[in-house]
Amino acid sequence: MTARPDEGFAAMLDDGAPLQPSALAEAFPLRLDQPDQPAIAAIGLTRRYGDFIAAQDISFSVRPGEIFGLLGPNGAGKSTTFRMLCGLATPSAGRGTVAGRDLSVARAEARQALGYMPQKFSLYGDLTVAANLKFVAGAYGLTGSAQGTAIERVVAALGLGPYLESAAGLLPLGVKQRLALGAAVLHTPPVLFLDEPTSGVDPLVRREFWHHINAIAARGTAVLVTTHFMDEAENCDRVLVINRSQTIAQGTPDELRRSIPGGEIAPSLGAAFFSLIDTQRRVLEGAAA
Amino acid sequence: MSGALVRIVAMALKELAVVLRDRRVMTTLVASPVIQLVLFGLATTLEVKNVSLGLVNRDTGVASEQFLAAVGATRNVGEVIVYPNEKALGEAIEQREVLGGVILPPDLSARVARGEGGEIGLLLDGRRVNAAQIVTAYLSEIAATTGLALRPGAAGPDLVVRNWYNPNLDYSWFTLPGMIAVITTVLVLSVSVQAIAREREFGTYDQLMALPMRHWEILLGKAVPAFLVGLFNGSFYVAMVALLSDVPFLGSYPLIVLAIAAFSLAVSSIGLAISSVAGNQQQAFLGGFLVIVPMILLSGYASPIDGMPGWLQPIAAVDPLSHLLAVCHGVFLKAMPAAMILDHIWPMLLVAAVALALGHTLLRGRSN
Numbered sequence: 001m002t003a004r005p006d007e008g009f010a011a012m013l014d015d016g017a018p019l020q021p022s023a024l025a026e027a028f029p030l031r032l033d034q035p036d037q038p039a040i041a042a043i044g045l046t047r048r049y050g051d052f053i054a055a056q057d058i059s060f061s062v063r064p065g066e067i068f069g070l071l072g073p074n075g076a077g078k079s080t081t082f083r084m085l086c087g088l089a090t091p092s093a094g095r096g097t098v099a100g101r102d103l104s105v106a107r108a109e110a111r112q113a114l115g116y117m118p119q120k121f122s123l124y125g126d127l128t129v130a131a132n133l134k135f136v137a138g139a140y141g142l143t144g145s146a147q148g149t150a151i152e153r154v155v156a157a158l159g160l161g162p163y164l165e166s167a168a169g170l171l172p173l174g175v176k177q178r179l180a181l182g183a184a185v186l187h188t189p190p191v192l193f194l195d196e197p198t199s200g201v202d203p204l205v206r207r208e209f210w211h212h213i214n215a216i217a218a219r220g221t222a223v224l225v226t227t228h229f230m231d232e233a234e235n236c237d238r239v240l241v242i243n244r245s246q247t248i249a250q251g252t253p254d255e256l257r258r259s260i261p262g263g264e265i266a267p268s269l270g271a272a273f274f275s276l277i278d279t280q281r282r283v284l285e286g287a288a289a
Numbered sequence: 290m291s292g293a294l295v296r297i298v299a300m301a302l303k304e305l306a307v308v309l310r311d312r313r314v315m316t317t318l319v320a321s322p323v324i325q326l327v328l329f330g331l332a333t334t335l336e337v338k339n340v341s342l343g344l345v346n347r348d349t350g351v352a353s354e355q356f357l358a359a360v361g362a363t364r365n366v367g368e369v370i371v372y373p374n375e376k377a378l379g380e381a382i383e384q385r386e387v388l389g390g391v392i393l394p395p396d397l398s399a400r401v402a403r404g405e406g407g408e409i410g411l412l413l414d415g416r417r418v419n420a421a422q423i424v425t426a427y428l429s430e431i432a433a434t435t436g437l438a439l440r441p442g443a444a445g446p447d448l449v450v451r452n453w454y455n456p457n458l459d460y461s462w463f464t465l466p467g468m469i470a471v472i473t474t475v476l477v478l479s480v481s482v483q484a485i486a487r488e489r490e491f492g493t494y495d496q497l498m499a500l501p502m503r504h505w506e507i508l509l510g511k512a513v514p515a516f517l518v519g520l521f522n523g524s525f526y527v528a529m530v531a532l533l534s535d536v537p538f539l540g541s542y543p544l545i546v547l548a549i550a551a552f553s554l555a556v557s558s559i560g561l562a563i564s565s566v567a568g569n570q571q572q573a574f575l576g577g578f579l580v581i582v583p584m585i586l587l588s589g590y591a592s593p594i595d596g597m598p599g600w601l602q603p604i605a606a607v608d609p610l611s612h613l614l615a616v617c618h619g620v621f622l623k624a625m626p627a628a629m630i631l632d633h634i635w636p637m638l639l640v641a642a643v644a645l646a647l648g649h650t651l652l653r654g655r656s657n
Contacts, residue, residue, distance in 0.1 A: 086499050087498070087499065088495055088498050088499060108501045108502070108503055109501070111499060111500060111501040112501035114499070116496070116499035116500075118495055118496055118499075120492060122492055122493050122495055122496035123493065123496060124303070124307065124491075124493055125491065126307055126310050126311065127303070127306055127307065127310065131303065131306050134299070134302070134303075135299050135300075135302070135303040136500065137299070138295055138296065138298060138299020138300075138302070138303075139296055139299050139300070139500040139501065139502055140500070140501065141292045141295050141296065141501070142295075143295050193499075
C-alpha cells in the first residue's frame with residue numbers, strides 16, 4: 001500500500017490527533033486477488049439529450065483498490081458520466097460495467113455491487129438516522145443480525161451514535177455527509193461511487209473522509225470520485241479530466257502535470273488543469289475557424 | 290427470505306414509517322374520516338323532509354279539509370304557507386320561499402262528492418328537480434288516499450308495495466354502507482398517489498434508483514401502506530356503522546373485509562400508476578383528483594348504473610368502487626352469499642393487476 005497524502009492540507013487545521021485506523025474499512029473483505037479485472041469500465045460512453053451531447057465517447061477503467069477521479073468544471077459532463085456508470089442514466093451509445101456486470105443487462109446486480117453517495121443529501125429527511133440505515137441495509141438485502149452488525153459498524157466508525165434517533169433532515173451538513181457515506185458502505189461493496197463527497201464540509205471532516213476512502217481502497221474496493229478540489233484530485237491514483245463533454249486528459253496526477261504542451265512540468269495539478277482546458281479551447285476554435 | 294422479499298419488506302417498512310411519522314397524515318387518516326362518515330352519511334340523503342309548501346285554497350269543502358290534514362301530518366312537509374292567489378304563490382316560488390304550491394280549485398269538494406274525481410293543481414320549482422319530483426310523489430299518494438277515504442270503492446286496483454331489504458326505504462341504510470366505500474377510496478388514493486411523487490419532489494428518487502431494487506419491488510413495497518390504510522379504515526368503518534347505526538348488518542364480516550382488501554389493492558395500484566408519472570406531489574394530487582371524481586360518479590353511488598348510457602356501463606363495471614358498493618350494500622342489507630362476493634372480488638383483483646403492470650411500465654419508462 002502506498003502512502004497517500006491525506007494529511008496535506010488538513011494537517012494545518014488539525015488538532016494534531018492522529019486518526020485511528022478506519023473501522024469502516026476493516027469490515028471490507030480483501031479484494032486484491034484479481035488486480036487485472038477492471039472493477040469499473042466505461043467503454044465509449046455517450047449521452048445525448050436531443051442535439052446536445054452531454055458526454056461523448058468516454059472510456060476508462062478502474063482496477064480494484066484504485067481511487068479514480070473525474071475532474072472537470074460544472075456542466076462538463078462528469079456527472080452525466082458518473083450517473084451512467086451507477087445506472088441512473090442510460091447511455092445513448094457505449095456501455096459500462098461495474099464489478100464485471102453490464103449495466104444495460106444486469107442493472108440490479110450491478111447496483112448490488114456498488115455503493116453510491118450522491119452529491120446532494122438524498123436520504124429521507126423525515127426519518128431517523130437509524131430508520132434510514134435500516135432501509136438502505138434492507139434494500140441491499142441485509143437482514144437480522146447481519147443488518148444489525150453492519151449498522152452498528154458504520155454508526156461506531158462514523159460517530160453517528162448520538163444522532164441515531166434524530167430526523168436525518170435536521171442534522172448538520174457534516175453529519176449528513178457521514179450518514180450518506182455510512183449508507184453507501186453498509187454492504188461493503190467492491191465498487192464505491194462518491195459524487196463530490198466533501199463539498200460543503202469542513203477540512204476536518206474532509207480529512208476524516210479521505211482517511212476512510214483511502215483505507216477502503218486499500219482493501220481492494222475501487223473508488224470513483226468526482227471532485228473539483230485540486231488537492232482532492234491529488235489524492236487519486238488516476239484522474240480523468242473532462243471538459244465540454246469530452247475527455248481531455250487521463251493519467252496519474254504526476255502524468256497530468258507532465259502532459260501540458262511545451263514540454264514543461266506544471267507546478268501544480270491546478271495549473272495543469274487550466275493549461276489542458278485552454279489547449280482544448282484553442283484546438284476547438286482552430287477547428288471552427 | 291429471498292432477496293426480493295427482503296427488499297420489498299424494507300421498502301414497505303420505510304414507507305410506513307414515513308406515513309406514520311407525519312402527524313397531519315394521522316389526522317387525515319383517523320380523525321377526518323370518522324367525521325366525514327357521520328356527516329356525509331347523515332347529510333347526503335335524497336329524502337325530502339320539512340319542505341315548505343305554498344297553498345292557494347279556493348275550496349272550503351270536506352275534500353280540501355281532508356287533503357290538507359293529511360299533508361300536515363306527513364313529516365316530509367314542514368310548513369304550509371297560505372297565499373291569496375296564484376300570482377303571490379308564483380312570487381314565493383321565485384323567491385325560493387317555498388319549493389312549490391298546491392292550488393285547490395273552488396269546485397273540488399263538489400266534484401269529489403259527485404264522483405267525478407277532483408283536480409288539484411301543483412306548481413313546482415323546476416330548478417330543484419330532485420326535490421320537486423319527490424314532493425310530487427308524496428302529494429300524489431296523499432291525494433289518492435284522500436280520494437279513496439272520501440269515496441271508498443271508487444278507486445282502481447290497489448297497489449301493495451313491499452320494499453325488500455329496506456322495508457321503510459330508510460335512506461341512511463343506503464348512504465351509510467356506501468359512504469364506507471367512498472371514504473375508503475379517498476383515503477387509499479390519497480396515500481398511494483403520493484408514494485413515488487414524494488421521492489421525486491424531495492430528491493430521494495436518485496438514491497433509490499442507485500439501490501438494487503427492481504421497479505416492481507418498489508411498487509409492491511410502496512403499495513403496502515396504502516393497502517393497510519384501506520384495509521384498516523374500511524374494516525373499522527364497517528364495524529362502526531354495524532354497531533352504532535340502525536343499519537342492519539346481515540352478512541359476514543370476514544367476507545366484507547376480504548372485499549375491502551381486494552378493493553384497497555386495486556385503488557393502491559391505480560394511485561401508484563398515477564404516482565409513477567407525477568413529477569411532484571402537486572401533480573400527483575391533481576392526477577388523483579382526475580381519477581376519483583369519475584370513479585365515484587360511475588360507481589352507482591350517486592346515480593344508478595342502469596340509468597347510464599350503454600357505452601358507459603362497461604366503464605362502470607371496471608370501476609372497483611362499483612364492486613365494493615355492491616358488496617357493502619349486499620353484506621349489510623341482505624347477507625350476500627360468498628359466491629356473489631367472489632364475483633365482485635375478482636374484477637377488483639384484475640384491475641389491481643392491470644394498474645400495477647401499467648405503473649411498472651410507466652415507472653420504467655420514466656427512469657430512462
